[in-house]
Structure formats: C-alpha cells, structure tokens
Amino acid sequence: MVKIIMHGCNGKMGRMITEIIKEDEYAAIVAGVDTYTETANEYPVFDHIRSCDIEADVVIDFSNAKAVDELLDFCVEKNLPVVLCTTGLSEEQSEKVQKVSEKIAVLKSANMSMGINLLLKLLKEAAQVLSPAGYDIELVEKHHNQKLDAPSGTALAMADAINEALDNTCTYVYDRSQVRKKREKKEIGISAVRAGTIVGEHEVLFAGTDEVIEFKHTAYSRSVFAKGAVEAAKYLKGKNSGMYDMGDVIEF
Numbered sequence: 001m002v003k004i005i006m007h008g009c010n011g012k013m014g015r016m017i018t019e020i021i022k023e024d025e026y027a028a029i030v031a032g033v034d035t036y037t038e039t040a041n042e043y044p045v046f047d048h049i050r051s052c053d054i055e056a057d058v059v060i061d062f063s064n065a066k067a068v069d070e071l072l073d074f075c076v077e078k079n080l081p082v083v084l085c086t087t088g089l090s091e092e093q094s095e096k097v098q099k100v101s102e103k104i105a106v107l108k109s110a111n112m113s114m115g116i117n118l119l120l121k122l123l124k125e126a127a128q129v130l131s132p133a134g135y136d137i138e139l140v141e142k143h144h145n146q147k148l149d150a151p152s153g154t155a156l157a158m159a160d161a162i163n164e165a166l167d168n169t170c171t172y173v174y175d176r177s178q179v180r181k182k183r184e185k186k187e188i189g190i191s192a193v194r195a196g197t198i199v200g201e202h203e204v205l206f207a208g209t210d211e212v213i214e215f216k217h218t219a220y221s222r223s224v225f226a227k228g229a230v231e232a233a234k235y236l237k238g239k240n241s242g243m244y245d246m247g248d249v250i251e252f
C-alpha cells in the first residue's frame, strides 16, 4: 500500500486523483494540502505543506508553480519522494528540481498520460527523418480557459524532445506578430489556444512541400493524467534519490 500526500487536493486534478484512488486497493491518500479548505474531504486537509504532520511514502503534486519551492524544501527535510506534475515552473525552479533530486527521488513530468509519453518517443524518430528533409515543425496546443501557464508544459516537453533529437539546433518561436520575416528552417513554432473546458489537445505538424504529417493527442478526461500520477507514486515509493520520468514507469 502506497501512502500519498495529495498536494493541491481540492483542485481539478487533486479531486480526480481522489476519485481514482478510492477504487485502488494499493494506494491511499493519507492527507491533502490545499490553500482552499472549504470542502468535505475523506482525509485530513492542511492549508500549507508545512502544517502537514502525517507520515507518508510519496507526495503527488498538482498545485501551482508558486507552491513548488516550499514543497521541494519540505520533501528534502522529510526525505519524501515527490511526483511533480505542476507545470509553468521557471528556469530557476527547474534547476532547483535537479539539485533536489540529488537528495530525494523526484519524478517530474508535464504529462502523465500513456499517449503523450509514447508520442514523445515517436516525435524524436519523425524529427530525425523529416527535419533534414526540410519539413517545417509547428506545434499547437489547446486547453481550458482556467489554465494559468502558456504554452503548456507538454508542448514544451514535445519541443524539447524534438530539439534533443536534432542535437539542440532549434529555436522556439511563440509569437509571429512582432517581426515581419519568413520562418527559419530550424524554428519550432509553438502556439497556445485557451477556450472553454478543453481538457488538453496537442498537435505537431511536420509540413513539407505538398505534404503534411500530423501527430495529435486528445485527452477527453483528466483521468488519463490521474491514473499515470498514481502509477508514478507507486513506482517512486522507496526509490533512491535521482530524477525519474514517466519513461521509467511506462514500459513500451
């Protein structure tokens, strides 16, 4: 049985994970943390990670980038592995995550779904064939109107996977409105749409002369992220310090 502290327990993802874990005999939420506490949870809820004094095996975090620094400090002090799913971290925060992983086990992933993690592999292969052949690469992501960060963590992870496969030769372009010039060959264009209740859509276009190849992932429910996060927590329990990702959890 994996005992979990759910950080951000009253948010959209925290609530979805709470429901999923009710049906899971190998995992239990022993405490929740959320600045919003006006709810009736089936486990104790604290308004700050520092107030949480419940013993656990792992923390799952779906909260807010502003909350991540304190969470990481807490996890180091308590020697607690953490599944870090919050997106929109600054460069300094990403560096801190790396440093912290020298002391505790950290599994960081911008997207916990099976589909996106498979796609990250496929995109690398496609880029290595299509970019040298002159295909332009553009990425479009769509999310609900409550999302704070743009572009999505997943879009950035996809761009990073492609860039890595191309020996980090690409530049990312987020906004074409300010400069009047043609696109460069080694650009990856990244566009974000925010509308309604879209759970999450990611589309990657490889556009050549007279043909376009499109890779598209659509999440129809947050359960795909929640299930992945719970599997990640089970995987991380008792692990040595280090950086882990969903590639360690999902075997293709």
Ligand SMILES: NC(=O)C1=CN([C@@H]2O[C@H](COP(=O)(O)OP(=O)(O)OC[C@H]3O[C@@H](n4cnc5c(N)ncnc54)[C@H](O)[C@@H]3O)[C@@H](O)[C@H]2O)C=CC1
Residues within 6 Å of the ligand: 007, 008, 009, 010, 011, 012, 013, 014, 033, 034, 035, 036, 047, 048, 049, 061, 062, 063, 064, 065, 066, 067, 084, 085, 086, 087, 088, 109, 110, 111, 112, 113, 149, 225
């Ligand atoms: N890695 C992945 O697969 C996914 C990542 N996300 C990311 O997870 C994060 C949360 O997403 P949602 O649940 O949709 O957002 P949400 O806004 O519905 O929930 C966030 C929750 O965190 C709470 N919170 C804010 N500050 C806090 C603090 N200092 N301590 C504890 N709790 C705090 C809020 O009160 C809220 O209940 C976002 O960054 C989002 O991009 C979302 C879905 C999938």
Ligand SMILES: O=C(O)C1=N[C@H](C(=O)O)C[C@H](O)C1
Residues within 6 Å of the ligand: 087, 110, 111, 143, 147, 148, 151, 152, 153, 154, 155, 199, 200, 201
């Ligand atoms: O905020 C969301 O909702 C999501 N955020 C993640 C991201 O930024 O990539 C993953 C998912 O697409 C949903």
